Amino acid sequence: MNIKVNKPKEEECLAPWRPAADSQALRRRRFLNWMCIGLGGISVSSILWAVVGFMLAPLGKATKSVWRAVGKVDDFKIGSTTIVKLDDASSLPWAGYAGKTAAWLRRDDASTFTCFSINCTHLGCPVRWIDTAQLFMCPCHGGVYYQDGAVAAGPPPQPLPRYDVRVRDGNVEVLASAVPITRGVS
Amino acid sequence: MESHGPDESESADADERDRVAVAGAYPWVVRPLVRAAFWLEDRTGLWKTFGPMLQHPVPRKAGWMYVFGSATLMAFLIQVITGTVLATVYVPSTSQAYGTLQYITHEAVLGRILRGMHYFGASAMILLVGIHMARVFLTASYKYPRSVNWITGILLLFLTIGMGFTGQLLRWDQDGVWSVVVSAEQAGRVPFIGHYLATLVMGGETVGGTTLSRFFAIHVFFIPGLIFGFLALHLFLVLQHGISEPPKSGEPVDPKTYRKKYEALLKSDGVPFWPDAAWRDVIFSLLVCLTILVLAITVGPPDLNKPPDPTEIHAVPRPDWYFFWYFSLMALLPHGSDKYLLWIMPMALVLVPTLLPLLFNKGERSITKRPWAPIIVLTTVVTIVVLWRLGLEAPWTPRFDTPPLAASLVHSNDPMIQHGALLFHDKACIYCHQVEGQGGIRGPELTHVADRLTRDQLVWRISNGGYNMPGFTYNLSGKEMGDLIAFLQSRTQKSATRPITSIQVQPLAFAGKKQ
Numbered sequence: 001m002n003i004k005v006n007k008p009k010e011e012e013c014l015a016p017w018r019p020a021a022d023s024q025a026l027r028r029r030r031f032l033n034w035m036c037i038g039l040g041g042i043s044v045s046s047i048l049w050a051v052v053g054f055m056l057a058p059l060g061k062a063t064k065s066v067w068r069a070v071g072k073v074d075d076f077k078i079g080s081t082t083i084v085k086l087d088d089a090s091s092l093p094w095a096g097y098a099g100k101t102a103a104w105l106r107r108d109d110a111s112t113f114t115c116f117s118i119n120c121t122h123l124g125c126p127v128r129w130i131d132t133a134q135l136f137m138c139p140c141h142g143g144v145y146y147q148d149g150a151v152a153a154g155p156p157p158q159p160l161p162r163y164d165v166r167v168r169d170g171n172v173e174v175l176a177s178a179v180p181i182t183r184g185v186s
Numbered sequence: 187m188e189s190h191g192p193d194e195s196e197s198a199d200a201d202e203r204d205r206v207a208v209a210g211a212y213p214w215v216v217r218p219l220v221r222a223a224f225w226l227e228d229r230t231g232l233w234k235t236f237g238p239m240l241q242h243p244v245p246r247k248a249g250w251m252y253v254f255g256s257a258t259l260m261a262f263l264i265q266v267i268t269g270t271v272l273a274t275v276y277v278p279s280t281s282q283a284y285g286t287l288q289y290i291t292h293e294a295v296l297g298r299i300l301r302g303m304h305y306f307g308a309s310a311m312i313l314l315v316g317i318h319m320a321r322v323f324l325t326a327s328y329k330y331p332r333s334v335n336w337i338t339g340i341l342l343l344f345l346t347i348g349m350g351f352t353g354q355l356l357r358w359d360q361d362g363v364w365s366v367v368v369s370a371e372q373a374g375r376v377p378f379i380g381h382y383l384a385t386l387v388m389g390g391e392t393v394g395g396t397t398l399s400r401f402f403a404i405h406v407f408f409i410p411g412l413i414f415g416f417l418a419l420h421l422f423l424v425l426q427h428g429i430s431e432p433p434k435s436g437e438p439v440d441p442k443t444y445r446k447k448y449e450a451l452l453k454s455d456g457v458p459f460w461p462d463a464a465w466r467d468v469i470f471s472l473l474v475c476l477t478i479l480v481l482a483i484t485v486g487p488p489d490l491n492k493p494p495d496p497t498e499i500h501a502v503p504r505p506d507w508y509f510f511w512y513f514s515l516m517a518l519l520p521h522g523s524d525k526y527l528l529w530i531m532p533m534a535l536v537l538v539p540t541l542l543p544l545l546f547n548k549g550e551r552s553i554t555k556r557p558w559a560p561i562i563v564l565t566t567v568v569t570i571v572v573l574w575r576l577g578l579e580a581p582w583t584p585r586f587d588t589p590p591l592a593a594s595l596v597h598s599n600d601p602m603i604q605h606g607a608l609l610f611h612d613k614a615c616i617y618c619h620q621v622e623g624q625g626g627i628r629g630p631e632l633t634h635v636a637d638r639l640t641r642d643q644l645v646w647r648i649s650n651g652g653y654n655m656p657g658f659t660y661n662l663s664g665k666e667m668g669d670l671i672a673f674l675q676s677r678t679q680k681s682a683t684r685p686i687t688s689i690q691v692q693p694l695a696f697a698g699k700k701q
Contacts, residue, residue: 059382063391085497092395096281098363099394102497118499122524123516124367126499128586132612134661139502140368141517142582142618142628144656152656154582155521178391179367181384184375184525 063090065164065177073170076107081129081147083118089176103163103174104129104136106147115163115174116149121182122156136160158182243456244463245431251325252429254318256467257474259417261311264478265349266410268304276356278402280395283358284493291487302482308350310478312508315346320563323542326551327430330441333543335427338420340539345413352405354506358398359491364503366393366401375528393496428452429459433551441548502583510577511570517582518573521653582654584617585626595622596673597681606673609666613658621677629655636678644674 070084084105091099104116104127116136118126125140135152136145144152149160161180166173209220227233275294277286290297319339322328328336351369355362366388373383389396431451457463488506492498505513519527553560590611596604610616618628629652635644648670651657662670 056386058385058388058390058396061390083497083499088392088394090390090392090394094279094281095395096279097284097493097495098280098397100495100497101392102499119367122371124371125364125503126496126501128499130614130617133614135614135656137584137586137614137617139583139586142584142654146656146660153651153654155517155519155524157522157524179370179388179393181370181374181381182525184380184529185377 063178065089065175067166067168067173068176069171069173070103070105071172073107073111073167073172076105076113076172078107078109081106081131083129084115084174086174086176089178101176101179102126105165105172105174111167113165113167113172115165117161117163117180119161119180120156121151121158121160121180122154124179124181127160239425240460240464241458242425242428243452244429244459245451246455246457246462247432248429248463249432250466250470251321251432252463253467253470254314254321255424257470258311258314258318260471260474261307261314261478262346262413262417264303264307264475265311268300268307269406272300272304273406278356278399280358280398280494283356283398284490287357287359287490291490298486299479299482301487302485303478304353305487306478306481306485308353309506309508310474311346312350314474315343319343319539320567324553324559324563325430325433326439326546326556326559328543328546329439329549329551330444330543330547331427332423332430333547335420335423336543337540338416338423340536341416342413342420344536345409345416348409349405349413350506350508352401352409354509355401356398356405357488357490358494360494360498360501361491361503361505363393363494363496364501365505366397368503372528372532375525377529380529429463430551433553435550435552435554437552438550439548500586504580507574511573513580514573514577517580518576579627581627583626584614584628586617588616588625591616591621591624595624596676598676600672600676602669602672603676604673606669606671606676609662609670610673613661613666613670615670618655632674632677634677634679636675636681639674641671641675644671 066087066089068086070086076082082105083102085100085102088095088099088101102118104118106114106116108114120127120138120140120143122138122141122143125138127136127138127143127145129136134147136147136149138144138154138156141155143154143156145156145160146152149162151157151159163177164175166175205221205224209217209224212220272290275286275290275297277283287301291301292298294300322336322339351365355365370384370387373387374380376383385391388394389400428448431448492501515531516524516528550556588611591607593604596607598604610621615632616625618626620627620631621633623633639647645667647655648662648667649657649659658667
């Protein structure tokens with residue numbers, strides 16, 4: 001489709017602005033230039049500080065560790081390693097499934113428990129406890145841990161993290177806290 | 187009241203007569219539309235502004251190899267449109283996202299097809315952006331004056347990969363939930379600030395109520411906003427510098443003379459992009475659209491995994507297919523190197539290509555003079571394909587579901603051997619070692635292991651483990667070790683056809699677990 005349009009005359013295309021010979025006008029123009037840039041920066045900053053602050057807010061809010069009851073002492077056999085499910089330390093009302101976590105709880109003797117994180121120290125995948133082999137095994141990249149959480153084989157760089165456990169009034173309580181993230185060089 | 191000179195009035199009248207004449211050349215049904223188009227153009231000047239862009243001259247010989255950029259753009263537009271529509275139903279809440287996706291996939295009218303288009307559109311976009319990058323690299327189109335084209339292209343590549351990652355996470359099934367933790371773990375490896383980055387990834391120190399909505403905002407607003415911005419710059423630069431001509435051996439790029447040569451080429455052998463070159467882009471983009479549609483209808487979107495329950499420890503998290511190569515790389519990195527490589531590798535993947543036009547700004551563009559270019563592309567493609575294939579199979583994943591060996595595969599009535607076979611399963615050996623086609627493939631196949639390893643070698647290996655194998659010194663008692671060795675020693679070529687009735691087991695010098 002050929003559309004004929006009005007072509008502007010050549011002189012109309014030339015930039016009409018010419019540098020002012022008058023130094024006062026030049027100074028004024030420079031002042032206006034920087035004033036616009038400065039005020040524009042203030043406008044942007046006035047909005048941006050709240051936006052950036054909101055996005056970075058999680059950094060300023062450390063997760064408070066909370067004791068969570070996971071069962072009665074007698075629910076766990078001595079020597080057994082059992083999966084326990086508990087609410088996250090920082091669960092929000094609408095979190096649904098995501099507000100929960102799990103841990104491997106072992107009853108060592110009549111009154112002592114050890115609790116391991118389910119997060120493999122390689123890349124955080126959930127490890128399984130193979131009771132007959134007394135090993136924790138990770139499905140993602142083949143990490144293996146011994147029953148005490150020490151690395152047995154594969155890529156995990158560190159032993160399985162542990163949660164604090166206590167017994168209160170016949171209840172076993174686990175200290176729910178932040179997801180244990182493996183640190184790099186620090 | 188404005189007054190117009192006689193020249194201006196005559197010119198305007200002449201233009202109006204021309205427009206009437208043009209409109210009159212069309213069938214009467216279409217004439218109102220043509221007149222409407224003239225009216226719109228007069229009030230907006232859109233064609234005056236953008237028409238020259240569509241008809242900018244391009245080298246006549248720029249052929250089918252040049253279609254991948256526009257095809258990537260087409261895939262992106264499909265993603266934007268289908269994603270926007272999906273967002274009218276999808277709820278980015280950790281408690282409801284899974285349910286809304288089930289509804290979209292199984293109940294909403296055309297929901298399954300739309301989800302399929304979005305999934306295959308993502309796959310197409312990642313594939314096409316990689317092919318486009320390879321083509322630009324092979325033709326050295328990153329050289330002067332298109333350096334910033336290349337750099338914006340690199341940024342767009344990684345933003346596209348970011349979209350792929352955040353998109354699969356938004357499915358918010360088992361894979362989605364665990365991919366948050368995996369990405370937080372990777373971010374955590376960055377020196378000094380890793381913990382803060384991990385916290386930002388999860389939206390807190392745990393996966394919780396704000397995690398999914400954060401990724402939704404990243405996927406729907408932040409990254410697409412950046413893509414639009416860099417895409418605009420990328421396309422502006424294409425118009426600014428023109429499409430690179432097919433390289434010729436013996437015609438190196440010299441920044442001092444390139445622009446003049448290029449302009450001379452366009453004058454002598456250039457064609458308007460629309461429609462002389464654009465027809466190829468249109469055909470290929472149509473093929474891309476149809477492929478996405480056919481796959482969406484026939485194959486459909488990936489099934490949703492189990493609900494996103496972080497307490498479900500039987501999860502086997504897996505990324506989408508375009509990340510399988512990276513998933514494999516994570517498994518194959520030398521032990522202990524993760525604290526360096528997990529953050530150095532991604533940075534290198536961005537920085538090294540970005541430096542390319544800065545370091546190699548001029549010189550030959552033809553691959554006959556740059557043999558390392560096709561070698562690099564071929565090596566990269568082969569590496570990715572091999573790693574991808576490995577990722578499909580994931581040999582490092584223990585085969586947890588393997589049952590104990592059937593009695594018919596044990597080839598013996600000896601109680602020691604039979605108990606050893608049971609231990610082979612109970613001690614998780616079979617999760618990583620195949621026997622008679624059953625079991626995992628992480629470690630060596632052991633069907634006929636006794637033909638190649640002596641008893642002492644077996645004991646040593648089981649006790650001490652290996653690079654990817656745990657040592658079982660404290661997990662096996664002396665009797666258990668004896669029975670397991672008896673079983674393994676029974677695994678010979680001969681025993682497959684001639685069952686062993688008993689085996690003489692010498693006493694083991696093995697401390698092992700206390701009974």
